[in-house]
Amino acid sequence: MPTPDRYNFVVSKEDWSLHRKGYQDQQRHQEKVREVIKQNLPDLVTEENIIMSDGKQIIKVPLRNLEEYRFIHNYQKHKHVGQGDGSSEVGDVLGQDSPKDSGKSGKGGKAGDQPGYDYVEAEISLEELEDMLFDEMELPYIQEKDKEEMETESIRFNDIRKKGLMSNIDKKRTILENLRRNATAGTPGIHGISPDDLRYKTWEEIIVPRSNAVILAMMDTSGSMGAFEKYCARSFFFWMTRFLRRQYEKVEIVFLAHHTEAKEVSEEEFFTRGESGGTICSSVYQKALEIIDSRYPPSSYNIYPFHFSDGDNLTSDNERCVKLIGELMKRSNLFGYGEVNQYNRGSTLMSAYRTIKQEKFMYYVIKEKGEVYNALKRFFHKREGGAAS
Amino acid sequence: MSSEMEQLEYAISEIMEIADSFGLDYYPMRYEICPADIIYTFGAYGMPTRFSHWSFGKTFNKMKMQYDFGLSKIYELVINSNPCYAFLLEGNSLIQNKLIVAHVLAHCDFFKNNARFSATNRDMVESMSATAERISRYELAYGASTVENFIDAVLAVQEHVDPQLIKPMRYDKRQQMEEKLRRAKDGRYGQVKEGAYDDLWSLDVNPGGSAAAEAKENGVQFPPEPEKDIVWFIQEYSEALEDWQRDIMSMLREEMLYFWPQMETKIMNEGWASYWHQRIIRELDLTSDETIEFAKLNASVVQPSRQSLNPYYLGLKIFEDIERRWDHPTVEERRRFGREPGQGREKIFEVRELDSDTSFLRSYLTKELVRDLDLYIFEKQGPEWKITDKTWEHIRDQLVASRVNGGSPYIVVQDGDYLRSGELLLKHQYEGLELDLKYLEHTLPHVYKLWGRPVHLETVVEEKRAMFSYDGQKHVRKMI
Numbered sequence: 001m002p003t004p005d006r007y008n009f010v011v012s013k014e015d016w017s018l019h020r021k022g023y024q025d026q027q028r029h030q031e032k033v034r035e036v037i038k039q040n041l042p043d044l045v046t047e048e049n050i051i052m053s054d055g056k057q058i059i060k061v062p063l064r065n066l067e068e069y070r071f072i073h074n075y076q077k078h079k080h081v082g083q084g085d086g087s088s089e090v091g092d093v094l095g096q097d098s099p100k101d102s103g104k105s106g107k108g109g110k111a112g113d114q115p116g117y118d119y120v121e122a123e124i125s126l127e128e129l130e131d132m133l134f135d136e137m138e139l140p141y142i143q144e145k146d147k148e149e150m151e152t153e154s155i156r157f158n159d160i161r162k163k164g165l166m167s168n169i170d171k172k173r174t175i176l177e178n179l180r181r182n183a184t185a186g187t188p189g190i191h192g193i194s195p196d197d198l199r200y201k202t203w204e205e206i207i208v209p210r211s212n213a214v215i216l217a218m219m220d221t222s223g224s225m226g227a228f229e230k231y232c233a234r235s236f237f238f239w240m241t242r243f244l245r246r247q248y249e250k251v252e253i254v255f256l257a258h259h260t261e262a263k264e265v266s267e268e269e270f271f272t273r274g275e276s277g278g279t280i281c282s283s284v285y286q287k288a289l290e291i292i293d294s295r296y297p298p299s300s301y302n303i304y305p306f307h308f309s310d311g312d313n314l315t316s317d318n319e320r321c322v323k324l325i326g327e328l329m330k331r332s333n334l335f336g337y338g339e340v341n342q343y344n345r346g347s348t349l350m351s352a353y354r355t356i357k358q359e360k361f362m363y364y365v366i367k368e369k370g371e372v373y374n375a376l377k378r379f380f381h382k383r384e385g386g387a388a389s
Numbered sequence: 390m391s392s393e394m395e396q397l398e399y400a401i402s403e404i405m406e407i408a409d410s411f412g413l414d415y416y417p418m419r420y421e422i423c424p425a426d427i428i429y430t431f432g433a434y435g436m437p438t439r440f441s442h443w444s445f446g447k448t449f450n451k452m453k454m455q456y457d458f459g460l461s462k463i464y465e466l467v468i469n470s471n472p473c474y475a476f477l478l479e480g481n482s483l484i485q486n487k488l489i490v491a492h493v494l495a496h497c498d499f500f501k502n503n504a505r506f507s508a509t510n511r512d513m514v515e516s517m518s519a520t521a522e523r524i525s526r527y528e529l530a531y532g533a534s535t536v537e538n539f540i541d542a543v544l545a546v547q548e549h550v551d552p553q554l555i556k557p558m559r560y561d562k563r564q565q566m567e568e569k570l571r572r573a574k575d576g577r578y579g580q581v582k583e584g585a586y587d588d589l590w591s592l593d594v595n596p597g598g599s600a601a602a603e604a605k606e607n608g609v610q611f612p613p614e615p616e617k618d619i620v621w622f623i624q625e626y627s628e629a630l631e632d633w634q635r636d637i638m639s640m641l642r643e644e645m646l647y648f649w650p651q652m653e654t655k656i657m658n659e660g661w662a663s664y665w666h667q668r669i670i671r672e673l674d675l676t677s678d679e680t681i682e683f684a685k686l687n688a689s690v691v692q693p694s695r696q697s698l699n700p701y702y703l704g705l706k707i708f709e710d711i712e713r714r715w716d717h718p719t720v721e722e723r724r725r726f727g728r729e730p731g732q733g734r735e736k737i738f739e740v741r742e743l744d745s746d747t748s749f750l751r752s753y754l755t756k757e758l759v760r761d762l763d764l765y766i767f768e769k770q771g772p773e774w775k776i777t778d779k780t781w782e783h784i785r786d787q788l789v790a791s792r793v794n795g796g797s798p799y800i801v802v803q804d805g806d807y808l809r810s811g812e813l814l815l816k817h818q819y820e821g822l823e824l825d826l827k828y829l830e831h832t833l834p835h836v837y838k839l840w841g842r843p844v845h846l847e848t849v850v851e852e853k854r855a856m857f858s859y860d861g862q863k864h865v866r867k868m869i
Binding site: 032 | 394397398401402405406417418419420421422423424426427429430433434437441442443444445446447449450453472479544545546547548549693697698699702703762763764765766767768769772773774775776777778779784787791797800817822823824825826828829831832835846
């Protein structure tokens with residue numbers, strides 16, 4: 001019979017709850033993942049499958065900088081030794097890299113377990129991406145609207161109690177209580193519902209601030225606006241809408257397309273239709289003013305007119321544009337002008353707008369896709385003490 | 390003390406008694422029962438006290454997730470130290486713990502007796518803790534992200550050390566380098582070989598740093614012979630490093646040298662531990678329930694897998710085969726090698742002392758074993774992974790090749806003063822296994838960061854010699 005003393009060993013069980021190192025470094029890794037995603041924001045903002053999606057999917061971001069690079073052998077090009085079940089033969093196929101993955105990621109075949117082909121990707125939801133993006137943004141010049149108009153009362157059923165109004169009885173929970181009581185009493189089943197079993201739903205009154213915003217999305221659809229120009233505008237409006245939806249209970253968008261004259265169109269038409277002909281921007285501003293005056297009283301709406309164009313306006317129209325923008329700004333929180341100008345052409349509109357010296361007027365010239373992100377940040381950057389709500 | 394602990398203690402002393410009777414020779418044991426996240430932390434870091442780095446956090450996260458999803462489970466973790474620490478997963482059943490206790494005793498016997506481990510620091514738990522503390526002090530002094538970026542670079546080359554078991558004339562690395570330089574210089578000028586004790590003078594001739602300069606002056610190649618220990622070479626001769634950086638490099642190098650023997654003996658070590666847990670548990674009085682539970686767990690440890698070779702299984706089978714062949718030698722073996730029957734046990738103890746994975750496979754993976762284990766060679770042909778060869782010698786050689794240098798590419802410092810402008814030339818000792826070029830091009834900037842001047846690596850791509858360079862700005866790739 002062995003006795004513990006004869007053998008040199010100790011068994012112990014300590015409190016490890018303060019040993020957090022793994023979690024700390026895990027968090028550091030996750031911070032680094034976030035950093036990488038942040039660096040990728042300009043690219044992600046114009047990522048086609050985000051803009052064109054319903055906004056519900058998971059986005060994959062490659063984390064090239066977070067792989068632990070070393071000198072390693074090329075797994076794909078090597079011979080390896082494996083083990084069969086006794087019946088392996090030369091020529092047996094063990095696995096296959098699917099054509100989609102080949103050269104990219106090693107999910108098929110064996111390569112998956114190999115560090116060399118473990119291409120790291122972080123998965124984030126659109127919501128997380130929004131958090132990250134909008135974290136850097138802020139709505140400027142929010143205006144107080146009439147208080148009565150801005151608040152509504154509503155009720156929410158959010159609790160269960162043993163006392164209440166008979167009309168609010170919670171049948172499911174009442175039956176469950178009955179079942180439970182009968183089972184405890186040794187007579188399982190639903191029978192003899194007593195007042196003790198009754199459960200009622202109760203509610204709470206909540207006051208929901210009702211705030212509205214309207215975006216007047218205006219775009220030049222004249223012949224000079226190509227697919228690239230429209231895509232940039234589309235990405236911008238995509239994010240802007242999402243951003244405003246976070247700030248306001250209800251965000252409406254009015255799509256206004258124009259060439260020499262302006263028209264209210266559907267979203268689909270807005271982004272797809274192209275027309276030939278010249279450009280008269282004042283037409284759309286005039287239209288916007290009409291819509292505001294007839295449908296969106298500035299006393300209860302936060303109004304955001306944004307205009308995208310390539311800047312190629314009829315020169316004689318410019319003066320009128322500046323004047324109408326002045327009118328629009330009186331009614332709006334902000335006026336944004338985005339010019340998509342891939343080749344750095346001279347822009348007649350821009351030369352006129354440069355003279356507008358008002359805080360509420362903002363412009364940005366987008367030369368490449370990645371700059372949509374910069375445009376968003378220019379329009380909605382955080383202002384020092386500027387944004388009072 | 391709970392009765393569960395008492396039962397475990399009783400079982401351990403019983404198992405130790407059996408292990409002793411078999412002749413296993415281990416350090417005093419410290420068994421510690423830990424919750425899963427702690428075991429997985431240790432698994433990710435390789436040591437409870439290791440320094441902090443995001444890459445460990447990443448590994449931890451991955452391992453812990455697999456555990457949470459029930460995809461994998463670590464039952465134990467054992468540290469090569471004296472006393473030997475073994476961490477048992479909280480919630481293991483008694484019979485699981487019996488298997489594990491026996492398994493780790495054999496691991497400890499292996500650590501204590503295998504020649505590759507003879508130089509490992511058995512106080513590494515404390516050393517790593519000191520290293521971690523020093524690194525966190527450097528973080529305070531130089532900024533966490535500066536230190537982190539530097540460690541990123543060191544980790545990129547960390548495998549490239551030289552685990553010298555035999556030190557000529559007991560010289561340390563620097564003395565060896567001085568000696569090589571002196572010989573190279575002498576060879577160049579055709580001087581007569583000096584007397585037996587002259588080398589004593591050289592010990593204090595070159596205090597620090599001057600070796601490279603002197604080599605240059607004498608027109609001697611530096612290093613005179615290709616240097617395998619890239620980490621040491623950079624830490625010693627880079628002109629871009631500050632003292633704290635050299636210190637970190639030398640500490641991380643010590644840690645790698647400590648882990649190295651484990652990388653070199655994975656198949657043997659796991660085979661040895663599996664062999665012994667089976668033998669020891671057989672000696673115990675188990676209830677029928679326990680026997681079934683043991684059989685299940687044992688099967689899950691040593692089960693062959695189709696995807697990759699299970700080192701536990703392969704090692705176990707080879708040890709059993711050695712024992713059988715030395716217990717019952719064939720007529721030919723008796724005649725040719727004078728092998729007497731009944732020496733199986735003795736032989737496997739000798740093997741566990743002298744061999745590493747490469748020699749173990751080369752000497753003891755026989756034709757019969759390859760056939761019985763149904764081993765094969767597979768490779769990628771087009772999009773398919775196919776079995777292409779079942780010749781047993783090829784399989785053995787392929788396995789040996791995959792274990793050379795712990796599985797890492799063998800890369801040396803070829804020239805520390807390349808193009809006579811202090812650039813660093815590394816050379817991949819190509820033996821048929823190409824490098825991953827994407828990884829290569831991402832690793833060179835790390836080396837550049839350590840060396841501070843342009844770095845080059847010569848290797849072979851598609852059977853042609855190729856040179857990859859990085860000068861701090863851009864990559865250049867050319868065939869030579």
